[in-house]
Amino acid sequence: MGRSMSAVRAASRAFLLTWQSIFRDKAALLLFFISGIVYSFFYPLPYSAETVRRVPVAIVDQDQSALSRQLIRFAGAHPSILVVGVSTRPEAAQELVWQGEAAGAMVIPADFSRKVLAGLQPEIEVSGHGAYPLLNKVVLNGLAEVAGTVSAGIELRRLGATTASAMQAEASRQPLTVEPLPLFNVREGYASYIVPGVVVLIIQQTFLLGIGLLFGSWRSEKSFPYAPGAASYCGALTAFALVVTLNALYFFGFVFWWQDYPRGGNLIGTAVLTVLFAYSVAALGMLIGMFFRTRERSMQLLVATSLPIMFLSGLAWPMSAIPVPLQVLGWSLPSTAAIQGFIATNQMGASLHEVRMELAGLLGLMVLFVALGMRKWRRFVLPA
Structure with missing residues (x-):
């Protein structure tokens, strides 16, 4: 004791x-x-901002059509992207990236609207600054989402011409819907x-x-x-x-x-x-x-x-x-x-x-x- x-x-x-x-x-x-x-x-x-937003990008519009301008407006409305320059020359966008004023670029080709009207699939070039992986990911994903949104709208208009209603056209284009629900990191x-x-x-x-x-x-x-x-x-x-x-x-x-x-x-x-x-x-x-x-x-x-x-x-x-x-x-x-x-x-x-x-x-x-x-x-x- x-x-x-x-x-x-x-x-x-x-x-x-x-x-x-x-x-x-x-x-x-x-x-x-x-x-x-x-x-x-x-x-x-x-x-503190949790997610990266308003990353500057440059856009090269070689088509200069109503459809390409719609694509640019959609890019400006995306929460992750900030359009800092629109030009017809790829060199201008490249210069913005080299100067650090843009983290990526999107090039709309000259035959963009013509191929869409002909029922063909146009190609849009999207590039990011590889020296900054996080910004590069945001730019590539954001511009891909913009292109996907415009593409979906075009496809819905085509389906709407052959179906009875807009709801049927949407269901025909996307028969399965996905609703992501983050469980733990709710803000992602x-x-x-x-x-x-x-x-x-x-x-x-x-x-x-x-x-x-x-x-x-x-x-x-x-x-x-x-x-x-x-x-x-x-x-x-x-x-x-x-x-x-x-x-x-x-x-x-x-x-x-x-x-x-x-x-x-x-x-x-x-x-x-x-x-x-x-x-x-x-x-x-x-x-x-x-x-x-x-x-x-x-x-x-x-x-x-x-x-x-x-x-x-x-x-x-x-x-x-x-x-x-x-x-x-x-x-x-x-x-x-x-x-x-x-x-x-x-x-x-x-x-x-x-x-x-x-x-x-x-x-x-x-x-x-x-x-x-x-x-x-x-x-x-x-x-x-």
């Missing part, structure tokens, strides 16, 4: 010492808490897709940087605030895990509500994932931190890892397209399982059974990092 009470006191003392050390170190405090607040307002800002926006996953990476990386500063300072100054033993390790681990948990609660609770991202699908599942993620990241941070001899070393080694870790997580690049050795490397980091798990539970309402692989991955990493960290702890607290 006395030994257990002594362990509790040692753990409680380490817990309090950890928080005192965080609040005394301004740089660590900035990374642990202030940076998350800054990120929460400025990182989603470029994606980029921010709702990318930000919830990147938030997990932000929490992990800022924490690893902050804890690296603390441990590097303790190592360089030979001033270790902890007593040796497993109890002090567990107290410090719980304190650091609480830092990660508070950041997760801020992002998942306030930021997602403020930015109106999909959220709250499975609160219990998200809570379980948060606890496992917090302890696994805290254990990883303590393990890595004990290898730093100066506080600057964490910045030098960890800042450049954020982008590779993001690609390894399967968020920006499909997991099935990642080579198996890199998949194994990705799953050795808490962020991979956490990103997949949080998106599934918080955004999509998945059950704990459906994210069992992510839960098992975080639990396994937590046990591994804690085992390695406790082995390193005694030598760190009591250096030879």
Whole structure:
């Protein structure tokens, strides 16, 4: 009984010492808490529009007929497209693209209306600026939709001449109707897709940087605030895990509500994932931190890892397209399982059974990092 009470006191003392050390170190405090607040307002800002709209395009009208002018009007009315120039010369459109004033172009050939009236199928050239994949996709899809709308109207007029009513003509042209219904990303926006996953990476990386500063300072100054033993390790681990948990609660609770991202699908599942993620990241941070001899070393080694870790997580690049050795490397980091798990539970309402692989991955990493960290702890607290 006395030994257990002594362990509790040692753990409680380490817990309090950890928080005192965080609040005394301004740089660590900035990374642990202030940076998350800054990120929460400025990182989603470029994606606030959710979808790309009013992308500038140039149109080459070599036909100059009533039908080609209708096509241009339809392009101007499309929400994704902004017509910035109409000319009869392809060189003019090419110049706008080269100057960066247009992200794509549509060329209406000189025989466009003649082929339509003759019952033939004219060809419209659509091109986009390949240097900007997102804008290129919007331009190509938008101009294709414009051409498809005009084509449908022409076809309906032809069918209307041979059928009894316009409704029969529409049913004859399109016997099956499709009604797309987005289930989770209801806005079909980029921010709702990318930000919830990147938030997990932000929490992990800022924490690893902050804890690296603390441990590097303790190592360089030979001033270790902890007593040796497993109890002090567990107290410090719980304190650091609480830092990660508070950041997760801020992002998942306030930021997602403020930015109106999909959220709250499975609160219990998200809570379980948060606890496992917090302890696994805290254990990883303590393990890595004990290898730093100066506080600057964490910045030098960890800042450049954020982008590779993001690609390894399967968020920006499909997991099935990642080579198996890199998949194994990705799953050795808490962020991979956490990103997949949080998106599934918080955004999509998945059950704990459906994210069992992510839960098992975080639990396994937590046990591994804690085992390695406790082995390193005694030598760190009591250096030879």
